[in-house]
Amino acid sequence: MSPIRKAIFPVAGLGTRFLPATKAVPKEMLTVVDRPLIQHVVDEAREAGIEHFIFVTGRNKGVIEDHFDRQLELEFTLNERGKHADLELLNRELPSAGTTSFTRQQTPLGLGHAVWCARELVGREPFALLLPDVLVQAPRGCLGQMIDAYRELGERANVVAVEEVPPDRTHMYGVVGVGERRGKAFSITGMVEKPPRGSAPSNLIITGRYILQPEIFEILQTQERGAGGEIQITDAMMRLALNLPFYGFKFEGRTFDCGSKIGFLAANVAYALAREDIRAEFRVELEKLLGEK
Numbered sequence: 001m002s003p004i005r006k007a008i009f010p011v012a013g014l015g016t017r018f019l020p021a022t023k024a025v026p027k028e029m030l031t032v033v034d035r036p037l038i039q040h041v042v043d044e045a046r047e048a049g050i051e052h053f054i055f056v057t058g059r060n061k062g063v064i065e066d067h068f069d070r071q072l073e074l075e076f077t078l079n080e081r082g083k084h085a086d087l088e089l090l091n092r093e094l095p096s097a098g099t100t101s102f103t104r105q106q107t108p109l110g111l112g113h114a115v116w117c118a119r120e121l122v123g124r125e126p127f128a129l130l131l132p133d134v135l136v137q138a139p140r141g142c143l144g145q146m147i148d149a150y151r152e153l154g155e156r157a158n159v160v161a162v163e164e165v166p167p168d169r170t171h172m173y174g175v176v177g178v179g180e181r182r183g184k185a186f187s188i189t190g191m192v193e194k195p196p197r198g199s200a201p202s203n204l205i206i207t208g209r210y211i212l213q214p215e216i217f218e219i220l221q222t223q224e225r226g227a228g229g230e231i232q233i234t235d236a237m238m239r240l241a242l243n244l245p246f247y248g249f250k251f252e253g254r255t256f257d258c259g260s261k262i263g264f265l266a267a268n269v270a271y272a273l274a275r276e277d278i279r280a281e282f283r284v285e286l287e288k289l290l291g292e293k
């Protein structure tokens with residue numbers, strides 16, 4: 001069975017929900033504790049065995065590329081000052097030479113279009129897609145769990161991570177219809193992007209992690225605009241599901257929708273509380289703040 005070697009990270013979004021922070025800084029570079037969102041998601045992909053990291057960027061996103069490059073001046077200074085632990089951290093996290101690719105989505109036509117922009121870089125092999133707005137805190141990363149499931153489901157399978165949300169929130173996401181169970185996964189009977197309130201097929205939403213077969217690119221080529229006037233990956237996946245097996249996978253872990261202010265702030269608290277080196281001190285500060293309310 002061919003492994004999933006490549007992952008796409010769509011990072012072209014404008015991040016208007018975080019203005020003015022995102023006026024000059026890409027939203028993917030906002031930090032959760034001391035790491036940019038995009039680094040958290042790349043780490044998840046790397047842990048899952050991904051070898052090639054494909055970023056679909058846009059104008060004013062150059063700093064993301066810089067983040068995954070060496071910073072020689074900084075390395076020099078850290079070395080001079082004997083800050084070996086910091087140096088080691090920078091080197092450990094650097095993707096190896098030749099394992100990152102960057103392409104641009106020249107016009108913001110939607111997530112489906114962003115994925116299509118990576119078609120030449122992915123080629124004819126199954127790939128992962130990770131949306132950096134979504135962080136999943138789990139002992140084993142969400143994509144790693146999905147790849148384990150994919151191995152059981154078979155070579156031609158497509159898999160999306162799903163989770164339950166309260167029914168009054170389904171209109172904000174892609175929602176799946178639920179079919180037969182297959183282990184931790186179940187076959188998908190339908191998918192709809194941002195269904196109008198009260199019309200969702202279930203309360204299981206697509207969480208921002210996907211394993212897709214390369215046929216999705218041909219479909220995206222002719223995909224018409226859908227919800228919000230954008231070319232939607234969900235609509236293209238629905239067409240792909242007519243010919244190839246499609247599964248929803250309920251992963252283990254807690255999700256943070258860092259595209260929203262509350263989700264982003266909650267992620268910072270949760271990730272800080274999970275960190276050995278700052279947990280105790282941070283908890284004291286948090287309790288003080290909560291006590292004042």
Ligand code: G1P
Pocket residue numbers: 111131133134172173174175193205206207208232233234257259
């Ligand atoms: C995108 C997808 C949607 C998915 C969501 C997860 O929507 O189109 O299907 O449920 O991410 O966060 P967006 O958040 O970009 O509107």
